Amino acid sequence: MIQLTTAAKLENAIAKARTVKTRVRVNAFGSYTVTNKQTGATYTVTCEKRDGKRFAHCSCEAGKRGRACYHLAAVLGVHIQLATEQASH
Ligand SMILES: [Zn+2]
Numbered sequence: 001m002i003q004l005t006t007a008a009k010l011e012n013a014i015a016k017a018r019t020v021k022t023r024v025r026v027n028a029f030g031s032y033t034v035t036n037k038q039t040g041a042t043y044t045v046t047c048e049k050r051d052g053k054r055f056a057h058c059s060c061e062a063g064k065r066g067r068a069c070y071h072l073a074a075v076l077g078v079h080i081q082l083a084t085e086q087a088s089h
């Protein structure tokens with residue numbers, strides 16, 4: 001579980017997300033499946049808000065160790081957009 005605090009912490013993951021071709025599928029709000037188009041590997045990323053803090057978790061090896069991975073970075077863009085849409089309804 002990674003607490004999402006500053007964008008700076010995710011900088012490397014975001015940079016990698018730009019170089020790896022991924023596909024993000026929305027399972028439900030806060031639950032996503034990320035596919036690496038090159039390897040076909042899929043991982044599950046979940047995002048949640050607890051006590052006003054945002055947390056994210058990825059099922060890949062880096063994610064299990066609490067590191068911000070590019071799957072998470074790829075999902076965040078989608079998640080923030082959905083969250084913004086929800087807030088405006
Ligand atoms: Zn990951």
